[in-house]
Structure formats: structure tokens, C-alpha cells
Amino acid sequence: MYSTKEMSVFDIIGPNMIGPSSSHTAGALRIARLARNMVKRPIEEVTFVLYGSFAMTYQGHGTDKALVAGMLGFDTEDERIKESFTFAKEAGLKYQFKLDTNKVDVHPNTVDIQITVEGGETTTITGVSIGGGRAVLKKINGVEIDLSGDYYTVVIRHRDLPGVVAAVTDILSKYNINIAFMKLYRENRGTIAYSIIETDESLIEEIIDRIEELGNVFQAFLIEKL
Numbered sequence: 001m002y003s004t005k006e007m008s009v010f011d012i013i014g015p016n017m018i019g020p021s022s023s024h025t026a027g028a029l030r031i032a033r034l035a036r037n038m039v040k041r042p043i044e045e046v047t048f049v050l051y052g053s054f055a056m057t058y059q060g061h062g063t064d065k066a067l068v069a070g071m072l073g074f075d076t077e078d079e080r081i082k083e084s085f086t087f088a089k090e091a092g093l094k095y096q097f098k099l100d101t102n103k104v105d106v107h108p109n110t111v112d113i114q115i116t117v118e119g120g121e122t123t124t125i126t127g128v129s130i131g132g133g134r135a136v137l138k139k140i141n142g143v144e145i146d147l148s149g150d151y152y153t154v155v156i157r158h159r160d161l162p163g164v165v166a167a168v169t170d171i172l173s174k175y176n177i178n179i180a181f182m183k184l185y186r187e188n189r190g191t192i193a194y195s196i197i198e199t200d201e202s203l204i205e206e207i208i209d210r211i212e213e214l215g216n217v218f219q220a221f222l223i224e225k226l
Contacts, residue, residue: 025066027129028054029081030226031111032070034137034149035125037223041117045094046071052108054129055099067111068095075226076133110138143194145185151198153223154208159216160186160193168195168217171210177201192218 036043048067050058058064062081069084072091080087088095109129116122126139137147140155147153158164165184172179178200186193203222211220 025062025081026076026133027109027131027135028063028111029066029070029074029076030133030135030149031127031129031137032067032113033073033075033226034070034135034147034223035113035115035127036071036073038125038137038140038155038221039115039117039123040219040221041119041121043071043093043115043117045096045116047096047098047114047116049098049100049112049114051100051103051106051110051112054109054111055101058097058099064097067113068093071095071113140194143185143187143192145194145196146183147196147223149223149226151180151200152202152225153196153198154203154211155221155223156195156197156211157218157220158193158195158214159218160188160190161216164193164214164216165195167214168197168211171207171214172197172199175204175207177203177207 065084069081107128181198183196208220
């Protein structure tokens with residue numbers, strides 16, 4: 001049983017949301033909004049692959065509009081969510097929805113977001129709406145992660161080699177950034193790794209630029225606190 005100290009109002013009622021279900025709308029929007037921050041170049045096309053309950057009720061519950069709204073950067077209280085398809089067309093954002101109701105080994109509120117940017121590179125991100133309007137990213141390009149957007153966050157894609165993480169934390173220290181949580185995920189030893197660093201203070205683009213200048217760092221992404 002949870003004590004009142006362990007629960008917030010957000011945990012109980014979720015965020016305000018334009019739509020009938022916080023899991024199917026607010027959670028979906030948060031997934032997409034987090035995912036859009038995982039690419040650098042302009043987004044040309046997005047494919048949403050919906051599973052379980054998402055796949056069965058995505059139109060009636062407004063999950064489709066919420067996902068598109070999240071890719072446009074709207075927040076959960078934005079009145080434009082209902083017209084997100086129109087705004088996507090105006091922005092030149094192409095999108096499509098695919099349904100998979102046969103896969104059973106996934107959370108019922110799961111979506112794969114395949115983002116194609118200018119130049120043709122595609123990034124695939126898996127997100128889950130976990131209830132109360134909250135969401136978690138679970139995979140980036142097949143690598144298992146855990147990213148909620150509850151903190152200011154930097155996500156770093158780098159080689160899995162000694163010294164890389166130490167160099168990153170040294171930069172954060174020089175900017176007086178306190179690390180709340182730090183997690184490392186990798187495909188295989190010595191290959192590609194993702195470091196997810198959640199901080200107490202907000203981050204600036206200058207920090208991201210400094211991190212990307214490091215050897216063996218491919219990209220660094222600034223994730224806004226949601």
C-alpha cells in the first residue's frame with residue numbers, strides 16, 4: 001500500500017489533457033514529445049506502430065491526434081491538439097499509423113515511433129504510456145533504455161569505451177550541474193552505448209555542444225523536463 005508521501009497529485013489524477021483518457025492521450029503525447037528530441041535534423045516523416053489497447057482504440061480515444069501533437073511539440077494542455085492533423089499538414093510533417101494487434105509480449109499502451117529526418121536517416125523509439133498521463137521511452141534503435149522526462153536530461157550516444165562517461169561528467173561539473181540519476185545502456189561490449197543523465201538543474205545548448213566535441217561521442221540530445 002502506498003503512503004501519501006509516495007504519491008503526488010500528478011500520480012493520482014494525471015495532467016490536464018484534451019481527450020477522454022490520460023493514458024491514451026496525455027501519455028501518448030508525452031511519448032511523442034520525448035521522441036522528437038531524439039533527432040537533430042528536421043523531421044520529414046513519422047510512422048507510428050501501435051500495439052495492444054493503443055491499436056484497438058487509437059482513433060476513438062484521440063491517441064492518433066495526441067501522438068501527432070507530441071511530434072509537433074505541443075504540451076498536454078494545448079487547445080491545438082484536437083486539430084493536430086491540420087497543424088502537421090501546415091508544418092509539412094508526413095505521418096502514418098500502422099496497427100499490430102497480434103503481438104502479446106508488450107505493454108498494452110505501447111507505440112514504436114519511426115522518425116525519418118532530412119537526409120533519410122531513421123531512428124526508431126519505443127514508448128509506453130504507464131498510466132496517469134505518464135510515459136517512458138523503453139528503446140532507442142533496439143537498445144533498451146528507461147527515460148521518463150521527469151528530470152532535465154541529456155542522452156548521449158557514444159562508443160562503449162573507458163573514459164567517455166568520466167569526460168561527460170567532468171563537463172557537467174564545470175557547469176555546476178548536479179547529477180540526480182545516471183544510467184548506461186549498450187548493445188554489446190565495446191560497441192554503441194547510450195548514457196542517460198538526469199540532472200537537478202536545467203541544461204543549456206552550450207553544454208550539449210561541449211559534450212559532442214568529445215572523442216568517441218556521436219551525438220548528445222537535450223531532453224526538456226516535461
